[in-house]
Amino acid sequence: MKQDVLSLIEQNYPTLSPSARTIANYLQQHPLAIVSQTSAEIAEHTQTSKATVSRFFRQLGFESQQDAKQAQLQLRQQGVPVLTQGQSIDQTAEELKNLSLTFEGLRTELLDEISAQLANASRVTLIGFRNSYPVALHFRQQLQQIRTSVRLLPQPGQTLGEDLHDILDDEVIVLFGFRRRTRIFKKIVEALEGRNTILVTDPTGQVYNQQVSKVLVCHLGNDNPFYSYAAPMSLVSMLCNRVYSYIGENAQYRTQSISNLYDDLDEMEL
Numbered sequence: 473m474k475q476d477v478l479s480l481i482e483q484n485y486p487t488l489s490p491s492a493r494t495i496a497n498y499l500q501q502h503p504l505a506i507v508s509q510t511s512a513e514i515a516e517h518t519q520t521s522k523a524t525v526s527r528f529f530r531q532l533g534f535e536s537q538q539d540a541k542q543a544q545l546q547l548r549q550q551g552v553p554v555l556t557q558g559q560s561i562d563q564t565a566e567e568l569k570n571l572s573l574t575f576e577g578l579r580t581e582l583l584d585e586i587s588a589q590l591a592n593a594s595r596v597t598l599i600g601f602r603n604s605y606p607v608a609l610h611f612r613q614q615l616q617q618i619r620t621s622v623r624l625l626p627q628p629g630q631t632l633g634e635d636l637h638d639i640l641d642d643e644v645i646v647l648f649g650f651r652r653r654t655r656i657f658k659k660i661v662e663a664l665e666g667r668n669t670i671l672v673t674d675p676t677g678q679v680y681n682q683q684v685s686k687v688l689v690c691h692l693g694n695d696n697p698f699y700s701y702a703a704p705m706s707l708v709s710m711l712c713n714r715v716y717s718y719i720g721e722n723a724q725y726r727t728q729s730i731s732n733l734y735d736d737l738d739e740m741e742l
Contacts, residue, residue, distance in 0.1 A: 604648035
């Protein structure tokens with residue numbers, strides 16, 4: 473993986489010529505120019521020449537300014553938070569687009585099947601790393617209010633081998649894997665082959681389609697430096713509501729009992 477252009481500028485800055493430092497200063501102040509401007513435009517803004525700009529990018533290790541641009545865009549595709557769009561992004565429109573793309577791609581019969589399995593399984597195991605962990609944690613918090621035997625992995629500071637070994641025959645595993653996934657993710661997928669594993673991922677995670685039981689794809693957006701997890705959180709909310717409906721009165725009794733415990737322990741504000 474090639475490094476971020478800005479990181480390479482910082483590393484090579486001491487060895488740059490005065491004109492190259494002018495270009496470096498400009499790009500550090502206007503990082504979007506790396507992907508939005510041509511060599512001629514960068515030269516014009518820095519009062520240098522196209523040849524100087526080309527030499528600058530070669531000194532950083534790229535074949536050309538276009539090569540640097542493609543490397544920067546590729547980093548974003550791999551999940552690295554780099555700026556590739558201007559500051560005028562309509563965040564509301566971006567979130568609505570992610571939600572629409574996600575829910576339009578989900579089949580009702582698949583959601584019904586998954587919800588029924590989550591409601592009836594002897595145990596539900598939720599697994600997530602890095603940015604996937606908070607989504608898995610929220611799912612666990614919601615599910616545990618309406619059914620028993622919901623666990624979250626990995627536990628802090630613990631290995632996974634023991635827990636994966638103890639997967640039950642009728643257990644449902646929900647594996648969250650949003651980019652950038654850890655190296656162990658692939659091995660976990662392999663270890664769970666043959667189990668009832670539901671993968672919740674972004675479009676890049678579809679490479680594991682043949683190794684899991686079901687796949688739910690969430691769109692995270694690509695225009696901002698950081699991905700949005702509004703769609704995965706909304707999917708979790710929808711699944712929990714569906715599971716609640718499947719469980720019915722027992723879910724209602726459980727939530728009421730838990731609420732009574734909140735009162736007894738004085739855990740919640742009124």
